[in-house]
Amino acid sequence: MRKSLMLFVIPILICLSSFSDAKGEDSENISLKVATIDWCPAICVDSSKPGFIREIVQEVFNDTEVTITFHFMPWVRAVREVERGLFDALLSPVKSEAPTLLYPEFELGQQATCFYVDKDDPWKYQDKNPSFQNRRVIIVKGNSLLHLDQYISEHPEIFIYLTFSNFIERAINMLNFDRVNTFVYTKTETEFQLKNMGMSEDFKNAGCVSTVNLYMAFANTNTKRSNSLIELFDRKMAVIRKTNRIESILAKYGLHDWR
Template sequence: MTRLLILLLLFASSFHGRTQPTDNLPSQLTLAATDWCPFSCSPSGSPQRPGIISEYLSQILKQHNITLNIKFLPWSRALVEANNGTVDGLLTVVPEETGHLLMPKTATANYTDCFFVRPDENWRYRDSASLKQVKIAYVQDYGYNEPLHSHIHDPGNAARLFEVSGADPSRRMVRLVQAGRADALIEEQLVAAWAQKQATKKLYQPTQLKPAGCLNSNPFYLAISPDLPASKALIQLFDRVLQQPESLKLLEKITQSYIAD
């Protein structure tokens, strides 16, 4: 009887280890991000509100005794630092941007990229053919959905594209469209709405751009460097936790707080 009890305990211990692969997790995690408010907001731009995803993942990781640190960089540099192991990974990313980084199978949230034009512009996005009718401002190294991804990477469309890089690319794209140097810009719809709302609050000159159609909504993820010793355990943790109903309710609650702000 004693021998049987010991075997049962050993089996239970082994099973527990396979279903809860969160041993040896780090006490801190540093992820690179770009200023993509309201998803991720740099302290210089929004010191009181760190962003939907920043708050969301910080609260989730805190439940597992992990402190989330976010390093804000221009997007191209964030990709480089994550891929060379200078930081532990990326706060938000789509599969086209990951390089050799590891992503959970479970998405963090969804995003929708939309086109914006001047009020007097009649163009509206309908399909891939319509993209050839205007000059589009976009952010360097961002992963866009189809058909825009293929449009950007087609050398034959270079004259109809305006690539923006560096800090605060959203505001630069707005200025390009306002000045007529580009006909349309592509931006995530919540990001565009947030920028317009903050400009109005701070009495900035309103952007005066109107929506002109959207690409399909798609998921985005976080990414972890494979050089991090606990990378596989972290990926397993996120795959398990991000799909839990309580996590989805938390994300919705935080998102609504930003929309209502």
């Protein structure tokens, strides 16, 4: 047992020493600055209930020399500043949203992106044959809807962009004033917020675009440092995945393991 622990610890210490070489940091205090957004229940500002993705990341780097700080900002800015190397990592993109960043093997969750309409609206989104006739749709600026991205860019008369900040509240307000009749957002976050607002019965899911993995993405401006962090991340996630820790974290938010 002791031998197996030593085999696990030694590679991690080697990884951590490479961080110091790359950045000139004290190996006892490796700073990891993470750019992110307020996106409950996945990532929340409230440190008492920080969101399941944020909790998983904290679990990954627990008992290491890595000190994490989370910096909340608009999504487009978060992506751009990690790409420029002003922050070390980004939470929590799908790969198509930030393709130039570096990604670990293990994902932090899954994202289903769905269309929502008034409860009495008969419209349904059909992924194999989508029709947006008589639709005005709100989407998040900077979000990728994968195979719909080109269609969206070619039909600005249909799609309206809003930033992440208070997206659900603003989208509902626009629906109530008949400025639009549809919004598209991530399923977990939409249903979490509608429940908190007491409006779960007022809107319905009209169909989903896709389900894709969410990641912690690392800056590519210092590949040696980022690759060392990625190696550590994957080593720790491999260990955590053998326990029920992720399921326990998700249970706090009324969710289940996506795997």
